[in-house]
């Protein structure tokens with residue numbers, strides 16, 4: 659029986675761990691927080707089908723029950739030492755032997771306070787998409803002044819495709835997240851006007867384009883091509899934005915009651931530290947660098963160390979699960995060669 663350590667207990671980590679345990683390996687998950695499931699715990703429902711996030715969380719918790727996987731919560735990898743073809747991994751005083759390691763450390767949401775001009779944490783009614791998921795969960799979508807918002811703007815590409823933030827890449831899933839949230843808001847608040855301010859709309863996967871069409875045709879969401887340059891607050895507590903409609907070439911100002919910033923995905927800060935410990939390469943963006951883009955995204959620069967999920971690049975929940983399954987396959991292939 660081979661020993662495998664999976665670092666990170668989000669969806670990618672748990673799915674990979676279950677598949678590796680199913681193939682007869684002894685698997686340990688090391689997770690720094692106090693529960694499994696990662697960021698999915700904060701989500702209300704998922705695109706494009708509005709599946710409740712809890713259903714996916716139930717899936718991973720039920721799946722875990724089928725296997726004898728050691729789960730170490732509130733634990734962090736502090737040191738790594740070579741051990742023959744494998745490693746000794748230390749968390750506090752505990753040592754784990756590993757023949758292979760899977761890094762599944764996830765992502766951080768871009769810190770929207772870095773875009774000071776957009777008013778996050780300065781004005782009460784400026785939120786990120788993650789805050790709005792929490793509001794959906796609580797069922798309270800009122801403004802800070804206790805009223806249903808009359809007008810909401812959803813601002814795309816916050817901290818992604820942005821040279822000033824040093825994030826040139828597209829975070830891939832925020833466009834469809836914005837469209838999903840716009841539809842949910844329209845259902846919760848049928849009298850509210852909802853605007854999406856975008857640079858390009860990237861509806862890359864199955865059913866995404868249909869969701870975008872439905873947002874326009876059935877929910878009256880208005881899409882304006884333009885980048886919001888400034889958010890301010892007026893004396894009546896309403897928000898005001900400055901932007902340009904780049905299709906008509908006209909500058910625009912608009913009064914609003916709520917703004918939702920679609921913050922991009924960034925490499926987690928501790929992914930860099932973990933990458934250093936395991937001596938694997940990262941991209942300039944901080945995401946883990948795959949050995950071959952086409953022939954195995956989960957294979958890293960060092961033999962025996964693999965990756966799964968959003969520590970490699972931005973991806974949806976569906977893609978994260980698919981990626982975890984492919985990484986588990988790569989690990990099993992590697993173990994056969996030992």
Ligand code: SF4
Nearest residue numbers: 815828829830832833
């Ligand atoms: S997915 Fe859309 S909102 Fe997100 S970075 Fe890409 S273009 Fe911008």
